[in-house]
Amino acid sequence: MTTGSDLTDLAIQEAQERMDGAVSRARQQFASVRTGRASSALFERFMVDYHGTDVPLKQLVSFSVPEPQLLVISPFDKSSIPSIERAIVQADIGINPSNDGSVVRLAFPPLTEERRRELVKLVKQMAEEGRVAIRNSRRGTRHDIDQLQKDGEISEDVVARANKELDQLTHAREKLINDALSVKEQELLEI
Numbered sequence: 001m002t003t004g005s006d007l008t009d010l011a012i013q014e015a016q017e018r019m020d021g022a023v024s025r026a027r028q029q030f031a032s033v034r035t036g037r038a039s040s041a042l043f044e045r046f047m048v049d050y051h052g053t054d055v056p057l058k059q060l061v062s063f064s065v066p067e068p069q070l071l072v073i074s075p076f077d078k079s080s081i082p083s084i085e086r087a088i089v090q091a092d093i094g095i096n097p098s099n100d101g102s103v104v105r106l107a108f109p110p111l112t113e114e115r116r117r118e119l120v121k122l123v124k125q126m127a128e129e130g131r132v133a134i135r136n137s138r139r140g141t142r143h144d145i146d147q148l149q150k151d152g153e154i155s156e157d158v159v160a161r162a163n164k165e166l167d168q169l170t171h172a173r174e175k176l177i178n179d180a181l182s183v184k185e186q187e188l189l190e191i
Contacts, residue, residue: 007148008162015141015166019134019173026130026177030184033123034093037187038071038108048087050080057087061104073097073104111188119188127181131174138170 031041
């Protein structure tokens, strides 16, 4: 038999999983924003047409960063180089690939001050979307807990404890997003 406390614990656990997912998505979005430095994170979601099948780029290559503004992509199959270059050009990230027949090189140009400010605004918007997702999760869970109370399955004390725990969880996850945002802002503003 499940008790009211078990039901609230389950609701809070589900909220935590949704909130952790929102934090993870925000971090992935931050990683996809190009800074002035070379990073393979920008290309992790790229799909490449490999012999007629869309395959994630990271399954076809290895990445290396020999210099801060140079990313070298080494394909496991050299015949995939034209497809890799095509995928990068079609992504329109402002970087033109070059190859020597065995590797693809991407030179990351330094960002202008104006572009840095635009990217900071973009990551702040991404962070806000993550915080909104966290708050929506909290709101939905609170609604579920209130419904349990209305149905007479839990007491006011259990509701108060659950709401307090939910608030702590929400603040902790928002802090994780804010910390990741702060790090990304520093990366973007660094010259």
